Amino acid sequence: MYSDADIQSLIDRIKNPDDATSGAAWQSAGPYGAAAVKPLAALMGDGNFELARKGKRALYLVVRHAGRPGAGEECQAVERELILVLGSGPSRVRREVVWMLSEIGSAGAVEAMAALLADQELREDARCALTRLPSPGAVTALKAAFATAPEDFKYALAESLRQRGETVAGYPSRKLVPTKQTSVTPRQ
Amino acid sequence: MSHTQRVTRRTFLQRSALVAGAVTLAPSGVLGRASQPGANRRFVVAHIGVGGMGMTHLANMLRFQKDGKVRVAAICDADDNRLEAAVENAKTGGASVIPYRDYRYILERKDIDAVLIATPDHWHAVQTVHACESGKHVYVEKPASVTVREGQAMVAAARANKVAVQVGAQARTAKGGWYTCRAIRNGIVGKVRRVSCWHYATPADDKPVPDSPPPEGLDWDLWLGPLPWRPHNKRYQPGTFRWLLESGGGQIRDRGAHQFSTVLWCMNADQQTSFTVEAKGRAPSKGLWDCPIDMDVVYQFKDPDWTLEWGQPGNKVGQTEFGNVFWGDNGRLILEWEGGYKPANPEATNFKLPPGGQEVYRTDEYEDFNMNHKADWFKSIREGHLRPAVDIEIGHRTATLCNLGNLSYILGRKLTWDGVKQEVVGDEPANRLLSRPQRYPYVL
Numbered sequence: 001m002y003s004d005a006d007i008q009s010l011i012d013r014i015k016n017p018d019d020a021t022s023g024a025a026w027q028s029a030g031p032y033g034a035a036a037v038k039p040l041a042a043l044m045g046d047g048n049f050e051l052a053r054k055g056k057r058a059l060y061l062v063v064r065h066a067g068r069p070g071a072g073e074e075c076q077a078v079e080r081e082l083i084l085v086l087g088s089g090p091s092r093v094r095r096e097v098v099w100m101l102s103e104i105g106s107a108g109a110v111e112a113m114a115a116l117l118a119d120q121e122l123r124e125d126a127r128c129a130l131t132r133l134p135s136p137g138a139v140t141a142l143k144a145a146f147a148t149a150p151e152d153f154k155y156a157l158a159e160s161l162r163q164r165g166e167t168v169a170g171y172p173s174r175k176l177v178p179t180k181q182t183s184v185t186p187r188q
Numbered sequence: 189m190s191h192t193q194r195v196t197r198r199t200f201l202q203r204s205a206l207v208a209g210a211v212t213l214a215p216s217g218v219l220g221r222a223s224q225p226g227a228n229r230r231f232v233v234a235h236i237g238v239g240g241m242g243m244t245h246l247a248n249m250l251r252f253q254k255d256g257k258v259r260v261a262a263i264c265d266a267d268d269n270r271l272e273a274a275v276e277n278a279k280t281g282g283a284s285v286i287p288y289r290d291y292r293y294i295l296e297r298k299d300i301d302a303v304l305i306a307t308p309d310h311w312h313a314v315q316t317v318h319a320c321e322s323g324k325h326v327y328v329e330k331p332a333s334v335t336v337r338e339g340q341a342m343v344a345a346a347r348a349n350k351v352a353v354q355v356g357a358q359a360r361t362a363k364g365g366w367y368t369c370r371a372i373r374n375g376i377v378g379k380v381r382r383v384s385c386w387h388y389a390t391p392a393d394d395k396p397v398p399d400s401p402p403p404e405g406l407d408w409d410l411w412l413g414p415l416p417w418r419p420h421n422k423r424y425q426p427g428t429f430r431w432l433l434e435s436g437g438g439q440i441r442d443r444g445a446h447q448f449s450t451v452l453w454c455m456n457a458d459q460q461t462s463f464t465v466e467a468k469g470r471a472p473s474k475g476l477w478d479c480p481i482d483m484d485v486v487y488q489f490k491d492p493d494w495t496l497e498w499g500q501p502g503n504k505v506g507q508t509e510f511g512n513v514f515w516g517d518n519g520r521l522i523l524e525w526e527g528g529y530k531p532a533n534p535e536a537t538n539f540k541l542p543p544g545g546q547e548v549y550r551t552d553e554y555e556d557f558n559m560n561h562k563a564d565w566f567k568s569i570r571e572g573h574l575r576p577a578v579d580i581e582i583g584h585r586t587a588t589l590c591n592l593g594n595l596s597y598i599l600g601r602k603l604t605w606d607g608v609k610q611e612v613v614g615d616e617p618a619n620r621l622l623s624r625p626q627r628y629p630y631v632l
Contacts, residue, residue, distance in 0.1 A: 023473020030600065049398050050474055057471075057478065064599050067617035099416065102625070104617055125416055128625035134616075156628035163625075174629040176318055178292035180410055184271045186286055187279040 002032050011039050014054050022054060029058035030065035033074055037062060037081035044093045056096055067104040075104055083112045095125045102129035107137045114141035123153060131160040139164045231301045231325075231566060234262035236291045236315055238274035239426055241329055241356070242306035246274060248559050249304065250281035257566065261300055264288040266307075267426075268405035289407055291315055295322035302569070305329060306356075308429040309436050311413050313338030316353060316580070317632050320345035326353045327565050331445035331590055332583035334437060337623035339584030339591075340610060341632045346580045354565035354576035355583030357449035358528045361550075361564045362557035365450050365527025368514075370548040371539040372454040377516025380455065382495045385447050386502035387510040389482055390431055390438040393423050393475025414626035423476040431477035433594055434624070438479030439510075440498055441590040446526035447512055449578060449586040451496060454514065454523075457489065458582055461607025464488045465589075467596035469500075485593040498593060528557050551577065595621055 002010075010032060013025035029036060040062065043055030065071075066078040082105075085097050098116060101109045110133065116126035127145075130138045139161070146157040146168070158171035235246055242265075252258040260283040265271040271287050278285045288294055294303060295318055302325035305315050313333045319326045326346075332355050333339040346353040359365030372380060399419035402408040408420045415434060430436030452458055465487050469480025485498040505513045511524040524530045531537065541547065553563040561577070568576040588605075595618060596603050604613040612618040626632065 019473045023471070027471055027473075050396055053396075053476070054474070060598075061600075064617070068599070068601055069615050095416070103620055124627060128416065128627065131625040132620055132623070134620070159628055159631055160625075173631075175631050176292055176295060176322070177629070178288075178290040178296065180266075180290035180407055182268055182271060182287055182289035183405075184268050184275060184287040184289075186284065187275055188284060 002035050004035070007032060007035050007039055010036065010058075011043065014043065014058060015051060026054040026058040027061070030061040032062060033066060034077035034081045037078060038085060041085040041089065041093055041097065044096065045090045052092075059096075060100065063100045063104055076106070076108075079105055079109055083109055086112045086116070091119075091121050095122055098122065098125050098129045102132040105129075105133050105135075107135040109133070110135055110137040110141050113138075114145065117141070117145040117149070117157075124156065127156055127160055131163055139166060229570075230256060231258045231569070232261050232299055233258050233302045233304065234264065234294045234297075234300045235260070235274070236264045236294065236303050236305045236319075237307035237311070237329075238263055238265045238270050239306065242304070243274065243277065244558060245304045245306055245327070245562075246277060247281070248556075248562055250278065250283060251559065252562070252566075253281070253283060259283070260285055262286045262288060262294050262297065264291045264294055266407045266410040269403075270426075289410065292318070295319060295324065301325060302327070308411070308425070309334050309441070310415055310429075310434060311630075313342050314414050314626065314630055314632055316342050317345040320349040320351050320353065323349060323351065325351045325565070325569050326580075327356060327562060328353065328580075328583075329356045330449070330583065330587075331437065331441045332580060332587040334434065334441070334587075334591065335621075335623050336588055336591055336610060338632065339580075339587050342580050343584050346574075350574060352565060352568045352574040352576055353580035353583075354561065354568070355445075355449075355578040355580060355586075356561065357446050357526075357578050357583065357586065358557050358561040359446060359450040359526045360453050360577040360582075361561045362528040363552075364523070364525070364530055364532040365453065366548060366550050367532035367536040367539070368450070368521065368523045368527055369454045370541065370546075371532075371536040372514050372516075372521060373456055373548060374539070374542060374545045375516075375518075376535065376539050377514055377521050378518035380494060380514045380516045382497070382515040383451050383455065383512055384497040384503055384505075384515065385444070385451070385499060385510070385512040386504040386506075387439050387443055387447075387498070387500050389500050390479045391477070392472040392481055393431070393477040396475040397422050412627070413630040414624075416627060421476055428477070431479050433478050433598065436479070437590060437594050438483070439500055440483060440485065440593050441587070443510055443526070444498060444590045444593070445583075445586055446528070447510070448496070448589045449582065450523065450527045451512060452582070452586060452589075455494065457494075458585060460489050460492075461585060461588075462490070462605055463496075463589075463607070464602060464604050465592045465596045466602040467593050469597045479594075480597060483593075483597065485596070487589060487593075496589075549577065 016022045040055050040059040046052045066075040116122040142160050155171050158168040161168050249260050263274045263285050275287045303319050305328040316326050316328045399421045402420040430442050467485040469483040483500040487496040506522045506524040508524040514521045551564045554560040565576045
């Protein structure tokens with residue numbers, strides 16, 4: 001169990017301008033667990049792109065460490081914190097967090113993840129993340145979103161549902177439909 | 189080499205089909221397929237992705253065209269700058285091609301028989317599956333895939349659509365690999381219990397830069413394709429996609445896809461699909477690229493028991509910047525590089541097959557091994573067996589080694605891989621990462 005002081009020390013070391021110190025710090029973040037989720041997510045929103053990147057990588061280490069076999073309660077605690085982060089904050093942070101939840105999330109994460117399906121900026125990441133989530137609740141959420149989604153997003157949701165074994169009427173796959181034009185002309 | 193020693197792919201497959209372990213390479217019905225329709229037909233081909241390796245493929249196809257074996261009909265790239273250069277290059281080489289930004293225009297064309305895919309790695313599976321579903325034969329760059337599930341989908345698409353998919357790990361049709369393979373299989377160093385690979389480090393992004401708009405002419409959305417959307421950064425491309433886990437996978441997936449392919453071939457281990465894998469690595473302290481700079485990965489195979497080691501830098505036994513060593517009961521045999529660009533060790537080249545020894549398939553239509561690998565692909569189509577030397581199933585199994593090495597690294601734990609069930613034993617979060625949901629509509 002890490003104290004608030006331990007977590008603050010971790011964050012301070014990640015912010016250290018010396019790459020060796022900073023690099024060693026973020027790479028050690030895995031075992032810090034649930035208590036480190038919010039501070040690291042805050043770091044992910046930092047205006048300094050290198051600090052934001054280090055925060056992201058540190059948080060992925062926390063998630064993957066918590067996901068190890070047999071770490072049930074620790075994993076659930078990290079999941080709960082990630083769900084809280086998903087509710088607010090910059091889109092670029094929530095985009096990563098929804099993918100993190102796709103790796104360790106349970107049925108309890110579905111509602112928060114599904115809420116992003118209505119967010120124009122984040123809906124595609126949320127759709128992907130829910131497609132990966134094994135919980136049957138993810139399918140239910142995708143179905144519910146499909147019923148009310150804008151027409152252009154329904155094709156993607158239909159793809160997810162088919163991947164999860166559901167039958168969807170209409171909205172055939174557009175994967176083979178070309179759309180992009182080049183400005184290069186043929187040479188004769 | 190005498191005529192009696194030479195083994196054609198067709199003969200090899202027919203013989204192999206008698207061996208239970210080789211059944212998946214040559215399933216019933218394939219060998220008996222109608223006799224080589226269009227054996228003298230000129231293939232109409234198209235290129236998807238014309239960066240570094242893609243331009244090599246184009247040069248090869250222009251040579252095939254001069255030999256009257258193909259017609260180069262189309263070229264595609266998400267970057268108009270590259271596309272323009274390739275179209276000009278084709279014209280100089282005697283080909284009048286239609287340029288495209290979107291590969292799906294190529295797949296719509298009924299006159300095109302086959303495509304050569306040399307896009308960044310995260311595109312390989314999607315484009316291969318789509319090409320197969322459109323009835324095209326495929327030559328796809330290594331590594332075959334960036335996830336295990338992608339590889340499975342590629343194999344399924346090739347089989348369902350009865351097309352040949354050759355993966356561009358050329359050593360299995362190159363002399364260096366061939367000499368090494370027959371020497372190892374026939375006991376030049378006795379029983380091999382360990383193979384170690386050495387390789388120089390993955391580079392670090394020591395001068396990171398902020399995100400920026402994509403350069404003019406590059407379709408960033410199409411370049412990303414299946415990957416989650418994010419702003420452009422100059423460190424993603426060209427070529428440097430290899431140093432990100434999601435799009436390239438570092439040296440172990442780039443060169444490992446070559447070296448592991450050769451090693452599996454030499455060890456006659458294509459059917460040995462279960463193993464444990466444990467990886468450790470040193471992450472870069474900063475920058476966009478996230479592949480480990482140094483890396484040690486150990487794979488343990490059972491029955492027969494042997495160990496495969498990937499080392500960055502590893503134990504550099506040879507003189508060149510990467511290679512591998514077969515450690516046998518009676519000595520060791522070094523293979524510098526991967527059996528393609530460099531010749532075999534003289535011990536292997538001079539090795540005489542013992543009486544009753546096991547010969548190894550070899551195709552030698554062209555001296556240039558890049559040409560030879562493609563000739564082997566065309567041959568598999570002409571002969572109708574559709575199983576080139578690095579058939580997609582072999583490419584998938586090789587990529588699985590690379591992908592699980594990286595998976596063990598990012599998860600920080602040892603994984604036990606069940607090759608029959610194609611899953612990690614007792615590790616549900618690891619199994620989730622065997623696939624990566626793809627951005628619509630760039631989906632399998």
